[in-house]
Amino acid sequence: MPSYSVALLAPRDPASGSGWQRILDQEGVPHHLATSAADLPGSALLLGEGELPEWAAEHIRAGGVGVLSGARALPDHEPGLAQRVRAVISGFTTPGGRWAAAPGPVTLLPRGTHPARPGAGSFRVHEDRVPKYDSDPDVLPVLATHGIGRGTLLYSPVALTELLMAEGDRLRRFSELSLVTERVSAIDKADVADTLLALLRAGFRRAGLPLVRLGRYxxxxxxxxxxxxxxxxxxxxxxxxxxxxxxxxxxxxxxxxxxxxxxxxxxxxxxxxxxxxxxxxxxxxxxxxxxxxxxxxxxxxxxxxxxxxxxxxxxxxxxxxxxxxxxxxxxxxxxxxxxxxxxxxxxxxxxxxxxxxxxxxxxxxxxxxxxxxxxxxxxxxxxxxxxxxxxxxxxxxxxxxxxxxxxxxxxxxxxxxxxxxxxxxxxxxxxxxxxxxxxxxxxxxxxxREQMRLAAAYDDATGVLELKTAAGERDGVTIVVEPSATTSKVVLDGTAYPVVPGRELVLEGTR
Ligand SMILES: [Zn+2]
CATH class of the missing domain: 3.20.20.370 (Glycoside hydrolase/deacetylase)
Structure with a gap:
């Protein structure tokens, strides 16, 4: 049975840390670090930021799925559309419809490669404007899709992973529920993290794989x-x-x-x-x-x-x-x-x-x-x-x-x-x-929960997901499986659980 693990491409600047690492740790998703093509066989998904190295792009062309935060360039885009323009925005609307303060630059990639669709979130190059003559130009999606070879790259022009790791605070409103101000992070990181999770989920869906994560409470x-x-x-x-x-x-x-x-x-x-x-x-x-x-x-x-x-x-x-x-x-x-x-x-x-x-x-x-x-x-x-x-x-x-x-x-x-x-x-x-x-x-x-070492394997042919934990590790920590359309059964430490398509499966540990 092939192993089931997300391949995290090492960040270009290790000193800045990786926002993807924070998301994977936060959700408890099985993952490994990839620094060359040798680390990719059996990987469920590739996660990167900025630009993909050629060996990772090659893996996607062969039928893989990649997810790129803060995309600065896309492999194999149409010649003639190669302009890379930068804009500065103050924030964006998340796929869930929330406004997220997220000041910083974005790269405006060739327009034809990111058609807007429901649930993709959006940002505006021209902020705080009223549409006139039925025209509301340059409203772009936060989550977009780009086909390369036989595979798919999901990407965001917004540097979500960098925003998640950035410091800096200021006096501002911090909640849609109150006008009160406080000196808080200049970035709505909870919304940025939710957007990264939406991007990760979209990647799993595209790859036809169940998402395995740890319960939060x-x-x-x-x-x-x-x-x-x-x-x-x-x-x-x-x-x-x-x-x-x-x-x-x-x-x-x-x-x-x-x-x-x-x-x-x-x-x-x-x-x-x-x-x-x-x-x-x-x-x-x-x-x-x-x-x-x-x-x-x-x-x-x-x-x-x-x-x-x-x-x-x-x-x-x-x-x-x-x-x-x-x-x-x-x-x-x-x-x-x-x-x-x-x-x-x-x-x-x-x-x-x-x-x-x-x-x-x-x-x-x-x-x-x-x-x-x-x-x-x-x-x-x-x-x-x-x-x-x-x-x-x-x-x-x-x-x-x-x-x-x-x-x-x-x-x-x-x-x-x-x-x-x-x-x-x-x-x-x-x-x-x-x-x-x-x-x-x-x-x-x-x-x-951080100590849990969840090993996972998935069989595409039968739809069986097999999970293993170490003895005595699950004290109050639950395991959550979001099945794909083809997931038939989950086996946790030798016990089988049936799957209802489209419904989250919560596996309880000992209390
Ligand atoms: Zn105090």
Whole structure:
């Protein structure tokens, strides 16, 4: 039986990392790195960025399927249409119909090679214009198809993989559900990641192969609820109010305590229930340029929080959502398992940042920032019921998009709303069947999931997909198979499961 694995073409610039690597890791799709034609036999699909090397183009001409992000040139296009014009865009409409901020250059490939079709997404060379005389020129698809030889190349002119890996944040709106602004990643990476997954899915469909991936949430739940409090000042009794409300709602929360702001606004709870995660949020409330300065800030933060709470502190989220490689390296040096920095990414699935640290992105709205924004703009501040309704709307959207529900706030304002907001979130989690976890618990689940080594083989003739995991590996991690039209049966570790065409098959691990 032929092996089943996605061939990832090594990125041209290894220092920039590969956005495809992040997607494959995020989804848990079996894959291998390809640096020459010798790595290609038996590959389900080829994934590349920019331009294809000739040996990869040759593989596609012979009947293969390739997927290219940020296409700068296409093999075998018609002579005479070889112009390669660059344009700068501020964003695009995803195949799912969402607007994604994605500033940067795109290559405008020969027009005849990318006819627009439904579900392909779009971008405009001339942005923010109204069609006149029935003409709306230069609206181009985000996902396009190009036949070469007996094979197919699916491609995007938008440099999706590069956008996913780029740093840079600014003050802006971050959600279609709110006018509030925050200093967040300049790129809507959750939407960029979804677009890359759509491109990958289209590749599997074209190749006639089932897509195998790992479930995103413990026990196959539709999403996870993580409630997080950044304790930027205890503001007694408001931290206690949040602690009491989450305990009463049986909703284990994560509290990250900043030393400096708690010295200014004291009154931390005397006792912390065992189910509650207590982490630190630095000594002084910022990030620094050097590893040494960040180390000093982290060590002092941990010591202060440990002394005040009596808990061992080994987790951290970044003040002000600020992230840089020096902070990542400092956290890795101290053995911290994860961070969560909305200046780098928000609303997305967990991923490894360039320092190798696990990032667990949050939704960047806080009632405290919303209060300040209302003061600045003259808008009326949101009350407790409106804040609960906003979080619920965010949760419903995240669930619908298959993303985590990771929300946060502070004692200063959210503390006063705890009695309204927390029960509403707990009720929503029960009704929607969400897995409720602390940030640390979900990060630990994700690390177990990362350890899974899924071996797969697919027989084109019989449509049988065979999957193998190592013994004891599937603790709460599910395996998801999206069958192709010809997939007849899935065999996981020797047990056979029938396939219903067009329906996702979720195989549960032991809990
Ligand atoms: Zn903070």
């Amino acid at each position: 413990p026990g196959g739940a539709p999403s996870v609820l993580i409630v997080r409090v950044d304790v930027d000042g205890a503001f007694a009794p408001r931290t206690q109010m949040l602690l009491d409300a989450t305990t009463a709602a049986d909703l284990p929360a994560s509290f990250f305590v900043n030393a400096d702001l708690c010295r200014a606004h004291p009154g931390l709870p005397e006792e912390w229930p065992a189910a509650v995660e207590v982490g630190q949020h630095a000594d002084v409330h910022t990030a620094f340029d050097t590893v040494d300065e960040n180390l000093r800030n982290l060590r002092a933060g941990a010591a202060w929080v440990e002394e005040r709470t009596g808990r061992t502190v080994r987790s951290f989220v970044a003040p002000r959502g600020l992230w840089n490689p020096a902070l990542g390296t400092a956290l890795r040096t101290l053995g911290y398992p994860y961070s969560s920095d909305f200046g780098l990414d928000f609303d997305s699935l967990p991923f490894r940042d360039s320092s190798g640290l696990l990032q667990v992105p949050v939704h960047p709205y806080s009632p405290e920032r919303a209060r300040r924004w209302a003061d600045e703009t003259g808008e009326a501040p949101l009350g407790a019921a409106e804040t609960a309704a906003y979080y619920e709307a965010v949760a419903r959207r995240q669930i619908a998009l298959g993303r985590p529900v990771h929300i946060y706030g502070h004692p200063e304002v959210l503390g006063q709303m705890a009695g309204v907001v927390v029960p509403a979130l707990a009720a929503l989690a029960r009704a929607a069947g969400l897995a409720v976890r602390t940030l640390g618990e979900y990060a630990a689940f994700w690390q177990r």
